[in-house]
Amino acid sequence: MAAMAAQPTETLRDLLEDNDLPGLQNWLAEHPPYEIADELGRADAVHAVLLFRLLDKDRALTVFEELDPPDQQKVLEGLREPAFRDVVERMAPDDRARLLGEAPAKFARHVLAGLSARERRYTAALLGYPEHSVGRYMTPETVALRHHMSAAEALDVVRRKGADAETVYTLPVIDDRRYFLGTVSLRDLVLSAPDRPVAEIANADVPQVHATDDVEEAARLMQDTNVLALTVTDSENRVLGLLTFDDAFEVIEAADTEDFARQSASTPWAGHYMSASVVELARARAVWLLLLIVAATLTVNVLQLFEDTLASVTALALFIPLLVGTGGNAGAQAATAAVRALAVGEVRTKDVLRVAWRECRVGLVLGSMLAVVALVIGTLLVNVTVAASVAVSLVAVCAWAATIGSTMPLLAKRVGIDPAVISAPLVTTLVDATGLIIYFLVARLVFGL
């Protein structure tokens, strides 16, 4: 389990700063590829390339395959021509398509020019599919079986062609016109009697996807159905390739990282947190902060409307952050729950009315509970009249915030917007102004103004 403990990066940083090549080679020999990949991700371009060039050829490819596309680009740009060609030629076609999809056009042309005809054809085919489609992530290198083969013949095909394929555990079965009939697992093939026909062993009740389908939905389907690989077909049901579990894993991790960023009103950025620059981090957050501060101007306008009330009872101002903050928190909880439930498929857009009604009641329950607390705190700190205004407002604000927070992501998805764009801070900012209106209207009633 030593492999899993957090390794101090200091040793490596010292070695890099001292330019201690034998020490670095030792360090590389002692660490597993995925840890080396992590260090390459954290390092700047110069150090990453230095480390990469010190690796022996086979390990270098394993490390390279475990890098994210932006880090792969960082390393490739520092390699000399023969090494560059060798690495891009040996990449899997789907990994290459993903790298090129995110890279600048000049770099992409350079990569394509370095490839053999066969690999270029594969990559170009995958790049023909839209971004975020299954086609970009599938492997075209599969072993397909004919339905009339026997298990023994099929095993023979696996032995002959298996070395070139990305996986041989899921074997699509096709008929004479290359139409997809189902899949055979290598396990069933090995465990079957040798003369049993493939058509009999095949499982026809397996999920399949089209190359143009959304890759995140396909990955979630794999997660739901626990399959190792999903067959990818064209619109006429001919096999184009397989989407493998490791790609699905990556797609889901990236989608969740994106949703996390969105939930805090950041634009997701590509690449490793530790190698992103201050400017990149600031850029990922600036747009939303700007939008939200402009939206927050609404709260200034609302308070201006009630400036007389505020001037006559200054104590009302004391509770503005508490009231606005609590409404925001209640809205954030509901919004995040709805975004996540949509992402994992527990909630569908059709559920909007049911969700709204449940969340409204949840908000009422929570608001009533908080109202009691606010009444006690408010009476102790200020006076019972202000406390009563705060308490009554909290009930209304929580119910309103939970309803809005939970339904907005569903409505967004319905009109084709990524529901994660309805972030907690966005809901909070939108709920703030209405919360203040409620608070001051209630206060006016209570104080008889």
Added chain:
Amino acid sequence: MAAMAAQPTETLRDLLEDNDLPGLQNWLAEHPPYEIADELGRADAVHAVLLFRLLDKDRALTVFEELDPPDQQKVLEGLREPAFRDVVERMAPDDRARLLGEAPAKFARHVLAGLSARERRYTAALLGYPEHSVGRYMTPETVALRHHMSAAEALDVVRRKGADAETVYTLPVIDDRRYFLGTVSLRDLVLSAPDRPVAEIANADVPQVHATDDVEEAARLMQDTNVLALTVTDSENRVLGLLTFDDAFEVIEAADTEDFARQSASTPWAGHYMSASVVELARARAVWLLLLIVAATLTVNVLQLFEDTLASVTALALFIPLLVGTGGNAGAQAATAAVRALAVGEVRTKDVLRVAWRECRVGLVLGSMLAVVALVIGTLLVNVTVAASVAVSLVAVCAWAATIGSTMPLLAKRVGIDPAVISAPLVTTLVDATGLIIYFLVARLVFGL
């Protein structure tokens, strides 16, 4: 791709309400197991059991395996004794251990009593490991190979014992004392020359974990290294079982769902969003909302300190929600980024000083940008003196919020607390009071009070 489109639940609900058994059987026959599992998750206990009992025996088990543990319990509790025994007997030992780990003791005893001796022994062994440990999630039913076997002999072992194992794609290799030497993939076994010894085909450079290790870390290791299954050993390096990719998928989905809930200050709850009751949802959110509203009392105290300033310049109150909200948003962005980077392993607790320094600069950049906007808006809406106070405060508040928001999760992890507990709302609430102090101190200077 019809399988992936959102199915209207209405048909099913109508069929259930009409108690239309032939219609329901038709519906069940036409839908894939994972969709049926989803509907069982959404349904109440009575309807879930009714649907489950209408499934034919083999499909029923597939559907059952795709349910989450709380939904499995919901279904089991409604089954009659023979069906109950049959289902629990046929579950995989790791799934059963997970079900029992979450269920009440009485239910767990009932399940264990229904098992055969062999299955009870397996399950009891897994239940002996702590919650959230690899031991709870591993499958003990593996095919291990002896190092001196030839590839042909090994394939024979797979044929003989493979039907009982959960997976045969990763085969641990052991020596005569049962010590773990490495793994052989079924692919390499099939592609090898029949007389090649297993010891030669085996890959010794594979990651492995102990049964007592944290299962989320093990799952992330699988994701990083793209392996199908991770060998689980005891402290003396003897093979206990395998952690398979589908369990890792589930662990990561659950961990991410938990982190999402925590990021909005909710306690994660077990089970399906649509089948959780209003009370369950409210309970999952109540504790944090209560804590946060008590913490928000600090803002009331801070404002009381500055009540004179507020009374003499009422216009200062107009910008309280905008200032406090923006600081909160900046803090939430930093906190969420840090929590996610820690979860996926891009940041380690040792990085705390580097992270603090970067985020402080990010906050300064963002704050300066927002200050310009606030100066313009503030001057237009109120006057330049108030606007200047707001602008200067924003720079300080954003830098402070980003620093605090990013470093608190790292410090939490260092002292052994789940970093996700440092949620965006918690950071927001803590930053609110300090933001107000900065604002009023700046305003006093600007207004010369």
